[in-house]
Amino acid sequence: MERQKFVRLAGVLTAVIALFIVLSCVNSSETSISEDVKEIYEWRIYTLTGDGIELDNYLKDMLIPAYNRKGVKVGAFKPYDQEEQETRHVVFIYPDICTYRKVCVELWDDTDFRNAAQGFFDATAPNPLYSNFETFLSEAFASIPVHRTPESDRTLFEIRIYWSPNEEANKRKVKMFDVDEIDIFDDCGINSVLYGDILAGPRMPALMYLTWYKDEATRTEAWSKFGTHPDWQRIRRLPEYANTATNNTSKFLSPMPYSQL
Numbered sequence: 001m002e003r004q005k006f007v008r009l010a011g012v013l014t015a016v017i018a019l020f021i022v023l024s025c026v027n028s029s030e031t032s033i034s035e036d037v038k039e040i041y042e043w044r045i046y047t048l049t050g051d052g053i054e055l056d057n058y059l060k061d062m063l064i065p066a067y068n069r070k071g072v073k074v075g076a077f078k079p080y081d082q083e084e085q086e087t088r089h090v091v092f093i094y095p096d097i098c099t100y101r102k103v104c105v106e107l108w109d110d111t112d113f114r115n116a117a118q119g120f121f122d123a124t125a126p127n128p129l130y131s132n133f134e135t136f137l138s139e140a141f142a143s144i145p146v147h148r149t150p151e152s153d154r155t156l157f158e159i160r161i162y163w164s165p166n167e168e169a170n171k172r173k174v175k176m177f178d179v180d181e182i183d184i185f186d187d188c189g190i191n192s193v194l195y196g197d198i199l200a201g202p203r204m205p206a207l208m209y210l211t212w213y214k215d216e217a218t219r220t221e222a223w224s225k226f227g228t229h230p231d232w233q234r235i236r237r238l239p240e241y242a243n244t245a246t247n248n249t250s251k252f253l254s255p256m257p258y259s260q261l
Helices: 004-028 053-069 097-109 109-122 169-187 218-226 230-235
Strands: 038-050 073-079 087-094 131-141 157-161 191-200 208-211 248-253
Touching: 038 191, 053 073, 053 087, 053 097, 053 109, 073 191, 073 218, 073 230, 087 248, 097 109, 109 131, 109 169, 131 208, 169 208, 169 218, 218 230
Parallel strands: none
Antiparallel strands: 038 087, 038 131, 073 087, 073 248, 131 191, 157 208, 157 248, 191 208
């Protein structure tokens, strides 16, 4: 009997906490956004089973317009190396965490979106266009709480993901970028788009960032400057940044014609 009372009480408390979070989001949307609010980035990597044309049409004509109506900007990319396995990288840029939650709930009640996309869903359920997609959910860094828009002549993007040995090391790696490294990037021509402390993903703890370049030559030149930059040589030896990352991956991407980045 006592256990039943405890379970009921726990259920009530959970409901109260959930209601508090929802009301907090509602209240924040009715007031001006404070300076410490950071963008939320949802990064999806689709592994395609075909050429991607139908998925591109869905993204361009159905999904992205629905997100745009809710105040969410979307970037879309394919591998820069055409010989790589066909994928699509899509990043949804939410102005804050409450918008993320709101869109997750409201998207499927968007009549215009459902009417436009239902034929796509019906056709692709028995004949999938992608085998799966991975998702990384991250929060913007304090030094760049809002993404930077690339110039129109960009042809090359690079996404990097850094994994840390534990949560404390990840916090120090975020600080390394936030306090020192991004400024060096700016000085060397490594053009920042966004930086995210990953909140949830397939492998944790981690952070990610996206940069852009006019072409391969400008990227090579920028990273050459970075490698010899005196501030980089200084901070890479600081003890507070020791053992902050076990490894990292880098992927070169090309923007899709319908990308908003």
